[in-house]
Amino acid sequence: MTLAKSTLSDAAALRHLKALVAQPSVFTASDYTRITDYCETVLRRTGARCHRIASARPGRAGLFVSLGPEGPGGVMLSGHLDVVPVDGQPWAGDPFSLSLRDGRAYGRGAADMKGFVACALAAFEAAAGTTLAAPLKLVLSFDEEAGCLGIAEMLPHLVPSIGLADLCIVGEPTEMKLVTGHKGKASYRVDCHGGSGHSALSPTLPSALHMAADIIGILRRIQTELTSAESPAPGYAVPCSTLHAGVLSGGVALNMVPERATLECEIRYLPQSGLDDTEGRLLGGIAALADRNREDFARDDIGIEVTRTSHYPGLDTALSVALRDYLLRLGGESVAGAVDFGTEAGYLAELGMPVVICGPGRIAQAHQPDEFVALDQLSKCSAMLDRLVDSLAAGPPRHPRSAVTPRGAPGGRWWPGAARIL
Structure with a gap:
């Protein structure tokens, strides 16, 4: 040259x-x-x-x-x-x-x-x-x-x-x-469907926003488990797979129990760990949460839908x-x-x-x-x-x-x- x-x-x-x-x-x-x-x-x-x-x-x-x-x-x-x-x-x-x-x-x-x-x-x-x-x-x-x-x-x-x-x-x-x-990354939109009503009756109603908050708790629990269980990967600022909740929306007014709520979250995973296990734990936790809410409130119309919106390996x-x-x-x-x-x-x-x-x-x-x-x-x-x-x-x-x-x-x-x- x-x-x-x-x-x-x-x-x-x-x-x-x-x-x-x-x-x-x-x-x-x-x-x-x-x-x-x-x-x-x-x-x-x-x-x-x-x-x-x-x-x-x-x-x-x-x-x-x-x-x-x-x-x-x-x-x-x-x-x-x-x-x-x-x-x-x-x-x-x-x-x-x-x-x-x-x-x-x-x-x-x-x-x-x-x-x-x-x-x-x-x-x-x-x-x-x-x-x-x-x-x-x-x-x-x-x-x-x-x-x-x-x-x-x-x-x-x-x-x-x-x-x-x-x-x-x-x-x-x-x-x-x-x-x-x-790391690889998968992004998700989680749509929570509960029941609406006056906030004075909130303990008796399935709040979609409360379900979304519980899902954030599931994310944090899995993160704690991964931090201690995964072998640290050299070269990364955060040397383990991570879970993150970035956007939460729901509710119309303070005195109304929200019927709908949406959470956007992500998993960034180490290549050697892969996505399947962490995603499976997240989906399992969400499915169990939906089942508990249907049982606790005796309502079959309660539901949580998860959509994987994007992914790269x-x-x-x-x-x-x-x-x-x-x-x-x-x-x-x-x-x-x-x-x-x-x-x-x-x-x-x-x-x-x-x-x-x-x-x-x-x-x-x-x-x-x-x-x-x-x-x-x-x-x-x-x-x-x-x-x-x-x-x-x-x-x-x-x-x-x-x-x-x-x-x-x-x-x-x-x-x-x-x-x-x-």
């Missing part, structure tokens, strides 16, 4: 980042396919084979892309095109207009994760004039911020379109450190020495181990590919007002991807897949949407 090539890649990445940030691809928007259109146009100009995957939810689309030899193998890059809202945040300028100052690029998604996507587009442009001995691949997803819904919907089309790779790099912001693990990739050295030669800063935030990497690992997370920027900047990525981080990412293109021109990555053990969440289950489970 020459200095001139690196400079060209940096300029191209900034040009693409400006265009990507200008697209307000907020995951709650009714339609943000224009950002997919932009990426597809850029990639088709390079000669890459683009497979557009339209979502069943209107206004969303992703891409599977391959350049070079057809079929399995090579290296896959992966990123998401959606961002979180800016409503109510005190931005110093327009969040959808890239601003350069003090060695930083400011804009919504600059760190999470349009900076990496911009570098990936520049890498494909650089590879267009190169004869690749192994394919360069790219996955661009949607609705990651909604709970990785997009990648779950896209995955059945990956193997038939571009095939698996020998290595997948998910470019979430890690300051270019190599990350090999994170955890990641636990065991790097071989050969793969670690290969990634460090490309430009990975160091092996950081695990992170506490979630990504789409667990889904990709479940397909049988070794997956690492490595991208420009700091996760602390993600979702914040005045979100930014340091320009030197973009430069390091561009240089890494330039070296990757050079390595693919020389031949397939020199690390046999058998030397790597990808371990996603047990069970290999995909939940592309909400599903009632109790």
Whole structure:
């Protein structure tokens, strides 16, 4: 890789980042396919084979892309095109207009994760004039911020379109450190159905809000049990699986017993523990609570419904020495181990590919007002991807897949949407 090539890649990445940030691809928007259109146009100009995957939810689309030899193998890059809202945040300028100052690029998604996507587009442009001995691949997803819904919907089309790779790099912001693990997460909506009446008679009526409060108690009890029972997992700020209640709503007036209440909660689980046991304990506790209330109040119309609204698997990739050295030669800063935030990497690992997370920027900047990525981080990412293109021109990555053990969440289950489970 020459200095001139690196400079060209940096300029191209900034040009693409400006265009990507200008697209307000907020995951709650009714339609943000224009950002997919932009990426597809850029990639088709390079000669890459683009497979557009339209979502069943209107206004969303992703891409599977391959350049070079057809079929399995090579290296896959992966990123998401959606961002979180800016409503109510005190931005110093327009969040959808890239601003350069003090060695930083400011804009919504600059760190999470349009900076990496911009570098990936520049890498494909650089590879267009190169004869690749192994394919360069790219996955661009949607609705990651909604709970990785997009990648779950896209995955059945990956193997038939571009095939698996020998290595997948998910470019979430890690300051270019190599990350090999994170927890999985399942989110739930719990709808409690009780009975209404005057609050003066509250002891005789099944309060939906009281049932929801009891479910919070079940969450806390299971958390206490997990904290003492699970073996601490190194690398995590909280080294065990966690349960959390985030939203509780119900009731109309203080002097009325609420007939309806809704609780939103989550489980973040260690990959080695899996989801099944913790979820089973939660559902068992909720079912027993509903039975007790029906018995205590002698009413069959009391009920609790649980809907799993989203899920993504955890990641636990065991790097071989050969793969670690290969990634460090490309430009990975160091092996950081695990992170506490979630990504789409667990889904990709479940397909049988070794997956690492490595991208420009700091996760602390993600979702914040005045979100930014340091320009030197973009430069390091561009240089890494330039070296990757050079390595693919020389031949397939020199690390046999058998030397790597990808371990996603047990069970290999995909939940592309909400599903009632109790």
